[in-house]
Amino acid sequence: MKILDALNQAFSKYPQVVEAKSRVAYGGACGSYCEEASISFFNDSCTLFPCKTFEDVFEALNQGKADYGVVPIENSSTGSIAVVYDLLSRYQYYIVGEEEIRVRHCLLAPKGATLESIDEVYSHPQGFSQSQEFLNTYPNWKCIPYFNTAIAAAYVAEKNEPHMAAIASKRAGEIYDLEILAENINFSQTNVTRFVIISRELKLFNKPTCVSIAFHLPHRPGSLFEVIGIFSVFSLNLSKIESRPLANHNWEYLFFINFTGNISQNTLTTLLPIIAEKTDYFQFLGYYPQFIEKGPTV
Amino acid sequence: MKILDALNQAFSKYPQVVEAKSRVAYGGACGSYCEEASISFFNDSCTLFPCKTFEDVFEALNQGKADYGVVPIENSSTGSIAVVYDLLSRYQYYIVGEEEIRVRHCLLAPKGATLESIDEVYSHPQGFSQSQEFLNTYPNWKCIPYFNTAIAAAYVAEKNEPHMAAIASKRAGEIYDLEILAENINFSQTNVTRFVIISRELKLFNKPTCVSIAFHLPHRPGSLFEVIGIFSVFSLNLSKIESRPLANHNWEYLFFINFTGNISQNTLTTLLPIIAEKTDYFQFLGYYPQFIEKGPTV
Structure with missing residues (x-):
């Protein structure tokens, strides 16, 4: 199984760190919340540059112009950034980290x-x-x-x-x-945007806590119930579920799930093939440290 | 339970029909796909009028200016219309029907x-x-x-x-x-938008097949698994699951679920209180006939 090879290889290099002088492509322009997230995640030796659209960020990785990309994935008030989910499934890159920025x-x-x-x-x-x-x-x-x-x-x-x-x-x-x-004209005063750090290679940075996967289910009653049951069996917390329509398959969905809990290399290499078996299509998106509040963003 | 009263009352009037000369508020302008959906759903005696935003459609119902509203809820290529889900939960109106329009x-x-x-x-x-x-x-x-x-x-x-x-x-x-x-510049040649017909009152039109509900789950592992298990027990098909963030509760979600199957008055009056009991917040959105293809839209 290709996923297991990539995962075992990543574990053999654990923990990896952001390489000095990495090139980072972020969505938006100078002054965007996405740039703030990039500054917060990467160290001073890295070079940050803006991309007009989120697809341009993925293309910068694709063309080897960037080592990492930074895109928003969800806002606490208005929800998921649909296009980013679609790009994650289309480009098959990995999530290696996340960052949160308070929106004011x-x-x-x-x-x-x-x-x-x-x-x-x-x-x-x-x-x-x-x-x-x-x-x-x-x-x-x-x-x-x-x-x-x-x-x-x-x-x-x-x-x-x-x-x-x-x-x-x-x-x-x-x-x-x-x-x-x-000032502060957003209606929710706890308005936060979550960003993901993406890479072409699977990398495990220090103390990963969250796993992201995507899958498509076979057409029979109870198929979602079965998959969600797996997380229950392993006592894992399902922290997020998102569904996106499959292009050219009306009213069929790709599910995106985040789960957290007591996750070891063994748990993952046991769990992922079980999920892959119960689904029509399976994508492992990454295993990464969740954002930890570092104090107010200025 | 208020929902059961509303439901039993609606069943006592079953099947209801669209009243002649109903006033219908739709989103967009003359020539919008939403107007096409309204023309397709309502008969000639009804008066249709456009509203600039989807919230204006809900407000037209709220102010008694319209008997029905028509808003898009999902596109087969690009996914859910997030703002409409938020309006459904905020205004607590009912879905009484749906319509699909092919996007060209x-x-x-x-x-x-x-x-x-x-x-x-x-x-x-x-x-x-x-x-x-x-x-x-x-x-x-x-x-x-x-x-x-x-x-x-x-x-x-x-x-x-x-x-x-x-x-x-x-x-x-x-x-x-x-x-x-x-012409036909959309990338998916099976691009369809699904619209919902909303009403301030719960109404059961002829041959309802789909139930829509919304709920918020208590914070403990397995709570989603338990609720999804209920549908499995009753042999119902979960046809759609959507999560929307709760305003002012970061990373907590309101789930929207559609289910279909062999649904009687008895099933519903048994099932809904069970779901309500296992959730922190429960909203019954409606029981309505699903769209049936009527041939190509011109």
Whole structure:
């Protein structure tokens, strides 16, 4: 079984560390939350560079231009980033780590602009939905979805018109020299985005705690019940379940599952073939340390 | 139990029908796929009217301006419409029916425009992701996300500039008098969107086959396994599972499940209290006829 070979090889090198001078591709622009996650995860010797779309991050790995990629996978208020799940299944790369960044959206505008002069707001669609309650108090503002919060801030800075604003981070405001018209406008004050660190090779960094897998189930009643039963038998915690439609198979789903618990090399090499046997398609996505809060992100 | 009262009352009136002259609020604009779904589900005596956002559809019901609402819930290629799941849980309305519409995106532009003159494309973000392969062949086009495919078509028609195009349905092109520069540009040729018909009251239309529920699980290993086991015991098919994060509870999820099978009034009144007992929070979303293919949508 190819997965077991890769896993045993990774265990033989355990624990691996991020190589000095690694090249890291992240989603968005300078000033994006994704860049913040990259700065937080990687050390100073690494070179970070932005990619316009999340697919561009995977392509940077594919073309050997990057050693690691950083993409958001889930927001605590608005949920999974569907396109990233699809890219994980399409490119078959590994998750080697995760990072969490607290989202604190600001309304940013060129110097001289006021809440009264604004009539157009640019942001990522999730930026709008996370700030919906604030935006509801300005029903006449036109919300124009943009690629990314930081790219929206850069665009508003470039246009330099007092009727335009962006929803992005405080840091993006500083980078693009915009004024903060309103701070912490996201409705949930515990709004957190989770990012994954991806690599073409399976690597086991120090103290991995979480396993991510993807699978497709055969069409018979109880097939999901059977697979979920395996985790119960091994006393593992199912911490996340996500389903994504299979392209060209209407209403058939690829399941993504995270599980945690007392996981040894033995547990994994026993467990994974059992799951693979009960599923039509099986993908091992990685075994990595979960994010541990390091104090507030500035 | 309130759910059982509502359910028994609905069974006492079974089968209900759509009342003549019902008022129907749908998401998007004239020419949207959502309008197509509404036309297909409701009879000629009903009055259909568009709402700019999906939340506006729920608000139209809340304010008594509409008897039914129609919103998309899932696309076969790009997955669930997250915001609609959140609205279903927030407004506590019922699903009384479903409809499916085959998505056939076109590239629409004002008369005189050509593929060479285009440099800006407007559509819903799902319109872009569903047409990604086509768009990849025009890397210099700027894709500008918009509220809705039909509103994007209306906007491009209003601007009437040869460098602007919209991705929307053929029908939207006819309504807004735009030319078709490319047809069937969605990557999956079996691209289907599923819509739900919502109502403030629980109603049972003829031959219901699918039950939708939502629940939140207590924090202990095996809790999902126990609930999924219930469906196995009753020999019911779990046809869909979706998880959405709970607002203000990081990494806790609300599960949405659809199940089908041999479901009687007795099964439901036995089953639902068992599920309610094993969950922290339980919501019965409806029992409704699943969509049956009526032949190709024009």
